[in-house]
Amino acid sequence: MGYAAGRAGDGPNSGSGILLYWLGQVLILVPIGGKLLSRRSLSNTGVITLITVLAIAEYLLKVNYSPLGFTFNDEFLHWRGTTNMLASGKLFELNYGLPIGTQYPGIEEVTSALISATGLSVFEAGLIVAGVAHLLFILFLYLAFVAAIRSQRIAGIAILIYFSAPSLTTFTSMFIYETLALAFLGMCIVAALRSAIEKSPSDRRRWFIVAVLTIFATVITHHVTSYMLTLFLALVAVASRLTGSRKTAARFGILALISALSVAGWIYFIAPDTINYFSPNVVGIVQSLKNLTNGGSSGASTNSTSPSLNLYVELAGLLAITVLIAVGAWQAWKRHRRHPWIIGMMIGGTLGWIVSLGIRLGTSDGQELAGRAATYIYIPVSVMVALALTRFVNSAPMRRLGAAATAAIVAAVVALLVDGLANGWPPFWERLPGPHQVASFESSVDPQEIAISYWSLAELGPGNVIAADSGIYPVLIGYGNQNPQQVTTFLYDTPTWTTAVAGQASGLNMQYVETDTRLTTSLPPSGADFLDQKGSTIGLVPLAYLTKYNHIEGVARVYDDGTINFYDLQSLGYVPQPKP
Amino acid sequence: MYRNRNLDIAIATIIAVLGGLAAAKQLPGQITIPLGIGLFFAPGYLWSEAILNQWLPGLERALTSVGMALVFPILGGFLFFGLHIPLFRSSWIGLLVVLTLLGVVAVAVQRLRQPPAVRRPQRPVSQQSGRGNQPPRRGGSIALNSSIFGLAGLVAIGAVAYSVKSAEAQKFPGYTMLSMTPVVDNPLAQNIAALSNNLAAQNQAAEMQNTLQGKATQAHLFVADHQGVPEQYELKLLEKAKVVKTWPITLNDGQSWQVTVAWTTNYSMIADLYLLPNTTTPLHYVNNGACVTAPNPLPVALQAEAPCSVKT
Numbered sequence: 001m002g003y004a005a006g007r008a009g010d011g012p013n014s015g016s017g018i019l020l021y022w023l024g025q026v027l028i029l030v031p032i033g034g035k036l037l038s039r040r041s042l043s044n045t046g047v048i049t050l051i052t053v054l055a056i057a058e059y060l061l062k063v064n065y066s067p068l069g070f071t072f073n074d075e076f077l078h079w080r081g082t083t084n085m086l087a088s089g090k091l092f093e094l095n096y097g098l099p100i101g102t103q104y105p106g107i108e109e110v111t112s113a114l115i116s117a118t119g120l121s122v123f124e125a126g127l128i129v130a131g132v133a134h135l136l137f138i139l140f141l142y143l144a145f146v147a148a149i150r151s152q153r154i155a156g157i158a159i160l161i162y163f164s165a166p167s168l169t170t171f172t173s174m175f176i177y178e179t180l181a182l183a184f185l186g187m188c189i190v191a192a193l194r195s196a197i198e199k200s201p202s203d204r205r206r207w208f209i210v211a212v213l214t215i216f217a218t219v220i221t222h223h224v225t226s227y228m229l230t231l232f233l234a235l236v237a238v239a240s241r242l243t244g245s246r247k248t249a250a251r252f253g254i255l256a257l258i259s260a261l262s263v264a265g266w267i268y269f270i271a272p273d274t275i276n277y278f279s280p281n282v283v284g285i286v287q288s289l290k291n292l293t294n295g296g297s298s299g300a301s302t303n304s305t306s307p308s309l310n311l312y313v314e315l316a317g318l319l320a321i322t323v324l325i326a327v328g329a330w331q332a333w334k335r336h337r338r339h340p341w342i343i344g345m346m347i348g349g350t351l352g353w354i355v356s357l358g359i360r361l362g363t364s365d366g367q368e369l370a371g372r373a374a375t376y377i378y379i380p381v382s383v384m385v386a387l388a389l390t391r392f393v394n395s396a397p398m399r400r401l402g403a404a405a406t407a408a409i410v411a412a413v414v415a416l417l418v419d420g421l422a423n424g425w426p427p428f429w430e431r432l433p434g435p436h437q438v439a440s441f442e443s444s445v446d447p448q449e450i451a452i453s454y455w456s457l458a459e460l461g462p463g464n465v466i467a468a469d470s471g472i473y474p475v476l477i478g479y480g481n482q483n484p485q486q487v488t489t490f491l492y493d494t495p496t497w498t499t500a501v502a503g504q505a506s507g508l509n510m511q512y513v514e515t516d517t518r519l520t521t522s523l524p525p526s527g528a529d530f531l532d533q534k535g536s537t538i539g540l541v542p543l544a545y546l547t548k549y550n551h552i553e554g555v556a557r558v559y560d561d562g563t564i565n566f567y568d569l570q571s572l573g574y575v576p577q578p579k580p
Numbered sequence: 581m582y583r584n585r586n587l588d589i590a591i592a593t594i595i596a597v598l599g600g601l602a603a604a605k606q607l608p609g610q611i612t613i614p615l616g617i618g619l620f621f622a623p624g625y626l627w628s629e630a631i632l633n634q635w636l637p638g639l640e641r642a643l644t645s646v647g648m649a650l651v652f653p654i655l656g657g658f659l660f661f662g663l664h665i666p667l668f669r670s671s672w673i674g675l676l677v678v679l680t681l682l683g684v685v686a687v688a689v690q691r692l693r694q695p696p697a698v699r700r701p702q703r704p705v706s707q708q709s710g711r712g713n714q715p716p717r718r719g720g721s722i723a724l725n726s727s728i729f730g731l732a733g734l735v736a737i738g739a740v741a742y743s744v745k746s747a748e749a750q751k752f753p754g755y756t757m758l759s760m761t762p763v764v765d766n767p768l769a770q771n772i773a774a775l776s777n778n779l780a781a782q783n784q785a786a787e788m789q790n791t792l793q794g795k796a797t798q799a800h801l802f803v804a805d806h807q808g809v810p811e812q813y814e815l816k817l818l819e820k821a822k823v824v825k826t827w828p829i830t831l832n833d834g835q836s837w838q839v840t841v842a843w844t845t846n847y848s849m850i851a852d853l854y855l856l857p858n859t860t861t862p863l864h865y866v867n868n869g870a871c872v873t874a875p876n877p878l879p880v881a882l883q884a885e886a887p888c889s890v891k892t
Contacts, residue, residue: 004746048639049725053732060736064743089666091657106654109667113653116672117603118616132646139643180650187647190640206632210644217651220658436752446752451806459761459800465786509786553888556869559759566759570790571845571869 003064003433011434011443021432022418028057029417033410036156037393047156048142054160055138058169059131065426065433069123071445075175076478077101081108082122084481086115092270096463096484097477103271106221107180126175133183134173138162140186145383147193148341151390158386160413164317164420165378166371171425181222182375185229188214192233192255193341196240196248204251211255219262223274226266228376230259232348239344248340281369310422317419318357320412321385325353328384331391342383349380371424389413429525437471438516439524444471452564453480460512460558460566467491467505468514470524470531472564476514485510486531492519495544497552505569512558513567515546586691589626589684596622596680603673619676624649626683630690652679754807757836758815758853758864762796762843764789799843799868801851805831812856813863820847821878821886848872850885 002021005014012018032050035042042050066072070079077098084093085108095102107129114125138159145155162168172179191211198204219226233256240249267274329346336342356377360370389409392398398405422428430443437443453475456464462481467488476482490504491513505513519529519541529541549555549567559566599619602612625645628636632644656675660667766789805811813829829837843849848870852862861881871888872878878886 001742003743007746007750049729053729056736060740064739066747067740067744068747085667086669089668089671091661091667105657109657110650110653112667113657113672113676114616114620116669117599117619117676119603119606119609119612120616129650133650136643136647136650139639140647143640143643183647183650187644191644203632209631210628210648213651213655214647217654220654433747433750447806448752448755451757451804455757455759455802455804459759459802461764461766463785464789509783511786511789550884551887552869553871554869555887556760557866557887558761559757560864560866561755561757562864563753563755568761568793568869570786570793 006432006434009434011437012429012431014432014434017432017434024061025418025421026414028054029414030410033160033413033417034406036153036160037389037410037413038406039393039399042153042156044146044152047152048139051138051142051156051159052135054163055135056131058163059134059173062170062173063127063131066442066445069450070126070175070478071433071442072170072174073441073474074098074171075126076474078107078111078175078177079122079126080478080481081105082111082115082126085109085112086122095477096482097474100223100271100273100277101177103273104177104220104222106217107175107177109220110180111175130173130175130179133180136183137172137179137186140183140190141379144186144189144193145386147190147197148339148345149383149387154383154386154390157389158382161382161385161389161416162378164321164416165374165382166420166424168375168378169421169424171372172375177222178225178375181218181225184214184218184221185225185232188218188229188255189232192236192252195255196245196251208251208255212258215255215259215262219259219266223271223278224376226259226263230256230263232344232379233259235348236340236344239347240340243338243340243343245340310428313415313419314423317416317423318360320416321381322353322357324385324388325350325381327388327391328386331387332384345380345383349377349384352377353381427526436518437525438518438522439469439471439529440526441470441474443525445475448561448564449475450479452476452559452561453478453482455559456480456482456566464511465509466512466514466566467510469516469519469529470526471516472514473531484514489530489532492530492541492545495542495548497548497555502572511568511570513549513569515549515565515567517543517546517563520546586688588629589687592618592622592626592680593684595619596677600673600677604670619673619680621646621649623652623676623679623683626680626687627652630683630686652676751808754809756807756811756813756853756855756863757802757804758851758866759800759802760849760851760866760868761800761802762793762868763798763800763840764792764796766792794845796843798840799849800838801841802836802838803829803831803853804836805833808833814854814856814859816852816854817841818848818850818852818878818882821850821872843868845870848886850878850882852882852885 002017002019002024005017005020006012008014009017032054035050036047070076077095078101080097081093081095081101084095085091085105091105091109092102111122111125111129114120114129115122118125120128141162142155142159145158146152149155149158172182188211191207191214195204195207195211198207215226215229218229233252237249237252237256240246240252329350332342332346352373356370356373359373360367393406393409398409426442430437430440434443436446436448449472452472456466456476457480460482464482466476466482466484468476468484469488469492473484473486476484485508487508490501491510492515494501520543521540523540546565549565550557552572554572556568556571557565558568595615595618599612599615599622602615603619606612624647628641628644628648631648632641636644653672653675656679657667657672660671660675665671766785801815801817803813803815805813810830810832813831815827815829816823817825825841827837827839831837845868849868851866853864854861855863862885865882865885867885867887869887872886
C-alpha cells in the first residue's frame with residue numbers, strides 16, 4: 001500500500017506512503033524479532049518458518065517495487081546477458097554494461113535453462129531464479145549457523161541480525177550474479193561443515209563432492225563471492241588447526257585449495273579481465289587507507305546527501321554493532337574457544353568489521369564499498385552479535401526485568417534492521433516508486449525510457465556508442481543493447497559546439513548524443529546528471545547546452561519525443577560541410 | 581513405505597519426459613510452465629538423492645535438491661561450451677532431460693546397492709545441537725500456526741497482485757515518438773562481442789557505419805503514440821524546404837507507424853509531425869543534418885528546424 005501510495009502520488013515525498021511503508025516493515029519485523037528474541041523455547045521448524053517468512057516477505061517487497069519489469073539498474077545488465085545468450089547460444093557474449101559479468105555467466109546459464117524449459121520471459125524467470133537463490137542462501141546460512149553454534153535460537157537471531165546488512169534485501173535479492181553465487185556459498189559452507197562432522201566416511205565423501213560442485217558453480221558465477229568462499233574455507237581451516245581439530249583443518253584446507261585453484265584457473269583461462277576490473281578499486285582503497293593512516297585526507301566524500309536522521313541512525317547502528325561484536329567475541333572466547341567455526345567467525349568477523357569501518361570512513365567510495373562488502377562481513381558479524389544478544393537476554397538483570405526488557409531488546413534490534421533498510425538501497429529519495437526523477441537510477445526508468453531503448457535497437461541497430469545521462473544509461477544497455485558511455489559531461493556543459501568538444505567526441509567514437517530537457521528543470525536527487533560527475537554536479541543544465549545540437553551543420557536530429565532527443569554525430573562525417 | 585520407495589524416481593522421470601516434450605513442442609504456458617519447472621528441478625532432486633544419503637532430512641533434502649538444480653545448468657552449460665555445442669533452447673532441454681534420466685539410473689543403482697534396512701534416518705544438521713530438543717507438538721497450535729501462515733500467504737499474494745495493479749494504473753506523461761533514421765546494415769556493428777571494450781573494433785565499426793550511412797539510400801520514418809489516448813497526426817516530409825509528401829496517421833495508444841522513404845544527405849530533409857487539429861506548429865521534427873540552402877525558404881515557424889539556422 002505504501003508503494004501504491006507512492007505511485008499514485010508524490011513517490012518518496014508521499015507522507016502517507018512512507019508511513020505505510022515503514023508500518024509494513026515494522027509489521028514484518030516486530031513479530032519475527034519478538035518470537036526469536038523471546039526466552040520462550042522455539043522449535044527448529046518454528047525458527048525455520050520465521051526466517052523463511054522474513055526472507056520471502058522482504059523479497060516480495062523488492063518484487064513489488066517494480067512488479068512489471070526490472071528497474072534496478074544492475075538487473076538490466078543481466079537481462080541483456082541472458083537475452084544475448086538465448087539469441088546467440090554462446091557463453092561469454094560480451095555485454096556493454098558489464099563486460100566482466102560475461103566472464104561469469106552462471107546466472108545467465110541458469111535463467112536460460114529455466115526459460116528454455118518453461119517458456120517464461122527473462123523477467124519472470126529472473127524473478128524465480130533470484131527469489132529461489134535468495135531464500136536458499138538465507139536457509140543454508142541458517143543451517144551453517146546451527147551447525148557452527150549448535151543452537152537454533154542463536155542461529156535464528158543471527159539470521160535476523162544478518163538482515164540488518166545494508167542492501168541485503170535488494171542487492172542480494174536482485175537478478176544479479178551475486179545473488180545466485182551467494183546461494184552456492186551458503187550451500188558450500190553447509191556441505192563443507194557436513195563433510196567434516198559426519199561420522200560415516202562415506203557420508204563425508206558425499207558431502208565433500210557436493211562442496212566441490214558448489215565451489216565450481218560459485219567460481220563460474222561471481223568473482224567476489226568465490227574469493228570470499230576461498231577465504232572462509234581457509235579461515236576455518238586455520239581456526240581448526242589452532243583449536244586442534246586436525247581432520248577438519250585438513251578437509252577445509254583441501255577445499256580451500258580446490259577453491260583457490262579454481263579461482264586462479266578461471267581468471268587465467270577464462271576471465272583475465274578480472275584483474276583489470278578490480279585493480280583500480282584495490283589501488284584506490286589502499287591509497288585512501290594509506291593517506292588516512294599518514295594523517296592526510298582520504299578523499300572520502302563528506303557531503304552526504306542522506307537526511308541527518310538516517311545518518312544518526314547509521315552511526316548509532318555502527319556503534320551498537322561494534323560494541324556487540326566485542327561482547328560476542330568475548331563470549332566466543334570464553335565459552336567456545338575449542339570450537340573452530342566460532343573462533344573462525346570471531347576472527348573473521350572482528351577483522352572484517354574493522355576493515356569495513358576503515359573502508360567506510362576512510363575511502364572516497366567507502367559507503368558503497370562497505371555496503372557491498374557487508375553481505376559477506378555480516379555473516380560472522382551477525383553470529384558475534386547474536387552471541388552477545390543472547391547473553392544479554394539471558395542475563396540475570398534482564399530476567400528480573402521480564403517482558404519489558406525483552407520488548408526493549410526487540411525494539412533495539414528492529415531499530416538496527418530499520419537502519420539497514422534506511423541506509424541500504426533504494427536510497428531515501430526513491431524509497432517508494434513514483435513519478436520520474438532525472439538521472440536517478442530506478443526512478444528514472446519509465447515506460448518512455450524503455451520504449452526509446454527498444455526503438456534504438458530496432459532503428460539504430462545494436463552497439464552504438466551513445467552519450468546519455470545516467471537515468472537512461474542502464475536502460476539503453478539493457479533493452480537497447482547499446483554501448484552508452486560514462487565520460488560524457490563534456491558534451492553537455494558548453495553552450496556551443498566547439499572544435500575541442502568535436503575533437504573529444506570524435507576521439508571517443510561518439511556516434512549519438514541523447515538529450516533530456518528534464519535536466520534543465522530538475523536537479524538529480526542522486527547528485528549527478530552524468531556518470532562521470534562524482535560529487536561535482538553541474539546543477540541545472542541550461543537549455544542552450546542541450547539545444548546546441550539543433551544548430552550544428554551535419555548533425556542529424558534523428559529522434560524527437562518532446563523531452564528526449566537523439567542526435568547523430570556520425571552524419572558529421574558525410575553530410576557536406578561548408579568549406580572553411 | 582518400502583513398496584513406494586521408488587515412486588519418486590517414477591514421478592521425476594515422467595515429469596522430466598513430459599516437461600521435455602511440452603517445452604520442445606512449445607505447448608501452451610499452462611502446460612509448459614509447471615512441467616518445465618518440474619523438468620528444471622528434477623535433476624537436482626535425483627542427483628542429490630544419488631550423491632547424498634536417501635534419508636536426508638526434509639529441509640536439507642529440499643535445499644540441496646534445489647541447490648543442485650541450480651548447479652547443473654552452470655556446469656552443464658560450461659561443458660557444452662567446451663564441446664562446442666550451442667546453448668539454444670533444444671540444448672538446454674536436452675541437457676535437463678539427459679541429466680534427469682542419468683539421475684534416475686544413478687539413484688536406481690544406489691538404491692539397489694544399498695538395501696533400505698541399512699539406511700538410517702539422520703538428524704538434520706539443524707537439530708544436531710544439544711539444546712535443540714523439540715517441544716512436543718500440540719494439535720491446536722499446529723492448526724493455529726497453519727491458519728496464520730495461510731493468512732500470511734494470502735496477504736503476500738494479495739500484496740503482489742495489488743502492486744501489479746497499482747503499477748499498471750500508474751500515470752505517466754504522454755509522449756509521441758518521431759524518428760527518421762537511415763537504413764544501414766552494418767555487419768561490423770552486429771558483431772557485438774567484438775565491439776565491447778575494444779576500441780579498435782569500435783573505431784572500425786564506427787567508420788563502417790559512417791561510410792554506410794553516408795551511402796544509405798533509404799530511411800525509416802517512424803511514429804508511435806504513447807499519449808494514453810488515440811491521436812490523429814499529420815506527417816510532412818520536406819526536401820529542400822518543400823513539402824514532398826504528407827501522411828495522415830491515426831494511432832491508438834501504444835500503436836506505431838513506419839514508412840520507408842528515399843534518403844539522401846546531399847540536400848536538406850526535414851520531417852514535421854503535427855498533432856491534429858494543429859497544423860501550424862509541428863509537435864516534433866527530425867532532420868538529416870543537411871543545411872537548407874540560403875536564403876532559408878522555410879516558413880518562419882519552421883526556420884529553426886534547419887540545422888544551420890543559428891550561427892554557433
